[in-house]
Amino acid sequence: MQLEQKKAEAAAQLARTESYLAVDPGNTELLARAIDLGLAAGDAEKAAAHAQAALRQHPEDSFFQSRLGHVLLAQHQWEAAAALFSALLARFADANLAYNLAFARQAQGRFAEVRAALEPFARDAALAAPAATVLLRALHHLADFDAALALIARQEAQGQTDGVFFAVAGVVFLDAEQLQDAQRCSEAALAQGQASTEALVLSGSLALGHADGARASQAFEQALARNPAEGRAWSGLGIASMLELELPKAQQQLEQAVHYLPEHIGSWHALGWCRIFRQDLPGAEAAFRTALEMDRNFGDSHGGLAAVQALQGQRALAEEGIERALRLDRQSLSARYAQMVLSGEAADPVKFSVLARRILAGRPAPLGGSIGDLLAQREAR
Template identity: 55%
Template sequence: MNDLMQQLERSEGYLASDPDNNELLARVIDLSLAAGDGERAVRHAQAALARYPDDAFFLARLGSAHLLRREWAEAVAVLAPLLARHPDLNLAYNLAYAFLWLGRHADAYAAMTPYLDAAELSPPMVTLLVRALHHMGEGERAIALADAHMAHCEQDAAFLAAASLVCFDAGRLEQAEQLSAAALALGAAAQHGRPQAQLEALVTAGSLALARVDGDAAVARFQQVLALNPDEGRSWSGLGTASLLKRDLPNAQQQLEQAVRYMPTHIGSWHLLGWSRLLAGQLDSARAAFQTALELDRNFGDSHGGLAVVQAMQGQRELAEAGVERALGLDKESLSARYAQMVLAGETADPQRFSKLAMRLLSSRQGAFGQNLGEIVKQHGAR
């Protein structure tokens, strides 16, 4: 790094004497990027474009500088028109990368679509495509793509990690476990491994541990994820699930509140947050959680059922009965609706019995990301 900075400063000195030299301009931008100094790279790229407007190479470098600074919208503004004029695999990947961070997953996939059969498709490019398809709800297509490129990507930890999470969400638990373990082993073996590349593998490992009723291992994995990325909502939801099933309601609420902060549209986490508040006797805030789930999608029976439980406990009998009817109309097996009926019938007046019945309800449902909660609750004595 010292040598790199010395080269950069020397080149900037030369450029000061010859500011129109396009080779020197390119060199200082590239050295700035290599040094990880995005602000410097943007400044030099803008200076180059002031002298050579619409130069494709300087525009591409400006886009890279914005990516380095995590200025995703600015990168898109530069790279999208550039790619339209100059179709190129690497430009498409950079644009798709920015789209992915903006949550524009379909746009990310579309940017790479013309290059799906390119022989030079690298592991990071395949990984991006797998992630985009996963977020688009195209899990089977993502798995098929990962399988097709496994031979030349199987030594890439980030690729294996992304593939493991897709397999987990698709219910392919054995394959998910194998891929997660391989990704974590590669990261552990690398002298200068990038822990961030293993993030999805850690999420998968934590979710699998939770499904195996190994709460300590699950918590350890989710905490590893959050040490790398405190904004990772799935891990907050996983921690909240573990705490809820241990009846650690204060921690469950705090963790699930973080989960919905980072995943505000994830209905399963809102349900869990609602139940954690309901079990703590916080009826108004439980009502707010179930109401938010309803506003996200009114076609989930358990959202109506959870709200009906709160209404029943608050003495709003007519509202609760209407909510039960709606819940059962959407899902004849809605256990939250059945539970609301029990509240209305006075079968849950005893607080201890209420807690046990509520935990039994949770035990029959799937966790926020597909974990089977039944065995977990059983292990914690919620019978």
């Protein structure tokens, strides 16, 4: 309601400013004000019209070129905005121009270019919190954890943080397995009233790591209400459903996870095991083969595929896969499960939940340990 009121007030001020422009159309101060009021009112078309009018009169004016860039960002014209801010940045080494360029490239998923735009301004001093957040997201997507953790330390040391920054930093710490810092950042983000998608995914992951499936599911669902394409939330929700052995629901959620986050090997593994639980062996094989295509040096991918081959009766292939998995990871529990199948330990009829528990015991949990540990914690309550 407050946002709508602010938009209405900006629209009223814009109408008055436009009445002045009708009398004095070349007034640069009025043109600049009309552009900003159009953006504040959520009327990008009017803002664009005023920006273009200003540039017709002052085509080389960098200020009005920059204002047009902001209009293009509001219109989600990412490539046009990036081209404009890139040209301006070539003329002026300015951190704000770099931020606007990086913002456009982030929206396009071009994270290496986000880094290239912002990192020169982050070497000697802290960035403003919004720019640092965009750079941190890029470093996270590029899996450069050393650079990401150094950026977090530098921003915190100089006090250039906010709730959104802490939410993204918490996810970085979570993936870097620095769990106390992840918890600290989650608390800082929530204390600042931050309920961004990243803050909710972080909160859900931490709840899942403490075997609180209900709280985890609530956080992941809230994240998905904000962004239905958030793959990490779908993955966490799928694992929460697996903990409750709600397997049809878990499979649907994990299939959404790999749709939106196709490069996340852990989600492919979870989907593979979920399909095993549901006795969909061709589907499980496809999931583990996809994981192998991304990284052939991950022991659990070989072990998961070996488990499928063992269940399919392909003994020779399963033994080869077990050998590869154990060569890469002597503790590979997926390989151990495949060995159990080959030895006949899994041949006798058992309750489905017991079988699921055996397999789940080897899957990594979000905060270390295993999903089996989470099940044990939940059952002890």
